[in-house]
Amino acid sequence: MYFVMETIEKLTKKLRSQGMKITPQRLMIFKVLENNTSHPSAENVYKRVKRIYPSVSFTTIYKTLETLRELGEVREFVIDGDRKHYDPNTNLHHHVICSSCKRILDVFEDFSPSVKLPDAVKKDYAVSGFQIFFHGICKECN
Known part of the structure; x- marks a missing residue:
């Protein structure tokens, strides 16, 4: 996608x-x-x-x-x-980044049911979205 x-x-x-x-x-x-x-x-x-x-x-x-x-x-x-x-993909999606070679890949997964904001944040912000960046080592660099 x-x-x-x-x-x-x-x-x-x-x-x-x-x-x-x-x-x-x-x-x-x-x-x-x-x-x-x-x-x-x-x-x-x-x-x-x-x-x-x-x-x-x-x-x-x-x-x-x-x-x-x-x-x-x-x-x-x-x-x-x-x-x-x-x-150039402006649709909501996330990314995984290799800490070694810095390659970035798209992650098209809906994490919204899993992401819970602390009450203190909910109190002070009307959050409209989020983006997750996963970091790790890709198999080529490992």
């Missing part, structure tokens, strides 16, 4: 409506993300786009990813210090 961000055509219209120019480099960013289950960092996206468009700047990559996040087209999370990773 995998859900991707908007089609490139719909995404292009959405970004144009936000006043963003659609350059060949930005289209390539969309293509890199489309159906991508590897949860790439901005650096990963930059390396892939730079192969085709050597003059692309890291700033273009980063700002485009931030805009996609703001528009709800990608989810962003940090797993290794301050490096952000991007997931």
Whole structure:
């Protein structure tokens, strides 16, 4: 089960409506993300786009990813210090992360019956969702 961000055509219209120019480099960013289950960092996206468009700047990559996040087209999370990773699957799901190689896999399981909030948290928050990150060593690294 995998859900991707908007089609490139719909995404292009959405970004144009936000006043963003659609350059060949930005289209390539969309293509890199489309159906991508590897949860790439901005650096990963930059390396892939730079192969085709050597003059692309890291700033273009980063700002485009931030805009996609703001528009709800990608989810962003940090797993290794301050490096952000991007997931074009914006449906609720969880992740398992290898502590050694840092590979990230999607987990499509509903844990809501198992997750219980402490009363102190329920008292102070109207929780609208949650995301679980499992950490361990994958079989390739073990």
